[in-house]
Amino acid sequence: MRFEHWIYTIPLWLRALFHRNRLNAELDEEIRDHLDRQIEFNRARGMSPEEARLVALRQLGNAALLRDQTRATWNWNGLERLMQDLRIGIRTLSRTPGFSIIAIVVMALCIGAATSLFTVVRSVLLRPLPFRDPARLVMVYEHFRGGELSYHPVAPADFYDWRSKTHGFEDMAIMRPAGYNLTGVRNELPESVQAEAGSSNLFSLLGVQPALGRDFTEADDKRGSTVVMLTWSVFERRFAGDAKIVGSQIHLDDKPYTVVGVLPSWFAYPDASIQLWVPYKADASTEMLQHHDWHGSQVVARLRSDVSLPRAIVQVGAIQYQNHLQYPHDPVAEDVVSRSLNDDLAGEVKKPLTLMLSAVGCMLLIGCLNIANLLVARGAARQKEVAIRSALGAQRATLIREQMAESILICAAGGGGGILLSLGATEWLAKTWKDLPTAQSIHMDGAVIAFACALMFAAALIAGLLPALSTTGKSMLKALQTSVRTGSSSVSRTALRKSLLTVEIGITVVLLVAAGLLLKSFMQLRATSVGCVVDNMLTLQYGLPGKTYDTPEKQNAFNEMLLARVRAMPGVRGAALGTTVPGAGYWGSDEFTVKEHPPLMAGEHLPDALTRWADPGYFGALGIPLVSGRFFTSDERLARSYKVIVSHQLVQQYFAGEDPIGKHLHIPGRAHYGAPNLADFEIVGVVGDILYQVGKEPKATIYFPILEGRGGAMLAVHTATDPLQFSVPLQKQIASLDPELPVSDVLTMKQIIGASLVNASLSATLVLAFAILSLILASVGLYGVLSYLTTQRTSELGIRMALGAQRDQLLQLMLMDGLRPALFGLGLGLMMSFAATRIFQSMLFGTKPLDPMVLTGVIATLLAVAVLACLAPAWRASRINPTQALRTE
């Protein structure tokens, strides 16, 4: 049965597909044959030739409609009609190339931007990490009660207790940042590399198999262990992807390490800068591992499938509270908090990303509305054509389909262009946005292209359906009825265009307000002073390898020699040697107590402060003012270095109404090497506050003398002229002291501070770009609507003039007509932005959602643009020659 059916129908299908023209000709012939026979029949019954023909035609019915109905029964009819609609669409679009190009470019920009951001959002926020069952991976942090929720790094001693005494997690692993000088076995260039030290179960917990070699074993994870795993990037870059490196040796800080494995290329965790991994305990002293206040590690845990996260965390929290009670005078946190691994990685970028995605969504909507508006205008111009065609029997669906074809074509072309655009834009974004955690895995794929296509389709629907429905409604027959003379088009359609415009302007206002606020935040950030000299300041970092510089004396000798040489260089105004400079980041902090104060109550929050090291000339060279007391002397070194300088902020917070000079800070985390009971430091001076990072509140800071002996240092040089010219001479000075010593991060102070602003500047710039584009779109829309209104009302204006209306009255009339939707839109937009800006309040700095300056700026800009957009058509309207206007139809 089925088979037989196909025998009959398949040839028909093929004929209908490939011999369309012959089918049409045959149908014509068939109908002609019918008519001929009917005419003959009629004549045989005695009618005149003319009468016979007329009667035959009447009997047949509407021949054109008949053909259509017959064709509708053929196969592939839908396809044929689609092609036809598209052909007509292309023809209409190419008749107005200006309109078409603008519309396509607008669509391409909007869809391109949306696709790029979606790509980033998908890679960063939506796509689970390629770890095994990532939904059950969480990060566990310590949490000091009383303060606001903070994700405090974990002390290893706490971690070992958690891991052995709780049962809610399948396993827990620990890691901490480390850094090494990587030197070659055969005189390759030294380089300093960022590394992580991780417990041996970390990779198996994450579900990561090494691409080459093996994972760490339990036996590797002990003090003095000399095994290392390479990440793919360093394996490719430095070792040319040679698999023979597995099993051979590399030198870290001049000690030989054996490479046991290479991690897969996709593995960029916690971020892409990590070059190698060593076992957690490899270079940690036994005391470090036993201290409950050695905060500096991250803990990742895999939840058991039959335990809920809150239950598991409560268990860990209970263990932690016991530890806290056990060491009441040490900074041991009372509680723990957790967050998913994915959130942990995305934490910093989630908000700006969401903000930008919404901004781009708004822009896309504005683009659609604008195209809808332009199409409504075109629809209005074709009103009579549509009315006549529907009077002749065209179905509404056909007419709507035809108009939709135009918007589909625009959106398809725009979408194609947009995808191409976003290929470039995504790459740029991933490169520019420093905080993105998985920057190298951001790329387009099938899902993103599917998203772009869906976007395209939605845009085509929004932009096409509204105008198509409005022009083909029941009221369209009125177009035929209205006398040619009145000329004014239907009120409802103008109202539609105006309300589209109002929404468009409203959304633009929201974008403008957001952009204004972000821009102001960025300006404020740029203008904040970090509390020291920023101009003409060059910084560089080096780390003295522990093998050559094995005593504090040797380290001091190098550091002091270098300082003396640099200060003697011509053009150098001053040089500071410390561990970090203001504006370069958090760096490190320690808890302390004041020895002269009464002991803290149990449960009271331990004060903590940033910790930095400085040479005697540090503050002078950086221009940090002395508030009271004195700077370090070169005598405060080695065993005589139990002196500290504190910041003004620390004095205000912890020595209110007291003289801090001569008091002692008890800092258990800084117990002197080899003398764990010596942890008291005398305050000798108070200096001005600095910002560790632009945009953050100043924090209490403690400075230790660097001459107690430190191998790692940051040199800041204040120069008389362009600081970058000094980078090579400075490195030569270092090379002359030690040719093996690698120097890293040669940056100007401005670059360091700028780097922390890159993200603020990026979000401000992007949102501003979206807002400006939206403003242009809205003003084009405003101009379009008013121009259209003017042509529609030409004869009306002519009559008014003939009756004695003044030109400036007409100007005012038309201007008000255009400005009304702008004003409504402005009001609507301001209301919406009150709600919208609250959402990203935390991204603002030095400004608030209702910033009067920003709001005034936005209102002024929008009004100015609206008046400009309205002025040209209104002016044209007022210059109409009345006699000519009365003659136009």
Place this chain on the structure above:
Amino acid sequence: MSKPSDLVQGTLDLLVLKILALEPLHGWALSQRLKQVSGDVLQVSDGSLYPALHKLEQQGWIHAEWKPTENNRRAKFYSLTRLGRRYLEKEAANWERISAAISGVLRLTEV
């Protein structure tokens, strides 16, 4: 006017198939035959025959073929296929059943 609204949907198909079952015909002859057999009861405009014929052809119930006719002309003749014949039998039986049922209902005497 275009659609025989009085005809139950699908009835026209049934009539066409039945007439073609007797002998292959071209369009005009079919329309004449329809008028003859149904009298003036079934008002079918000539034109509405063609969409119906083309639909039946696409479904494989009937087969179309150009054949020469008198005076050197040619016409498109439609004939029933084997599938069409089976379909007709099924549909005719269906129709009998339904119309019998409806007539039965209509013949009920009012009380």
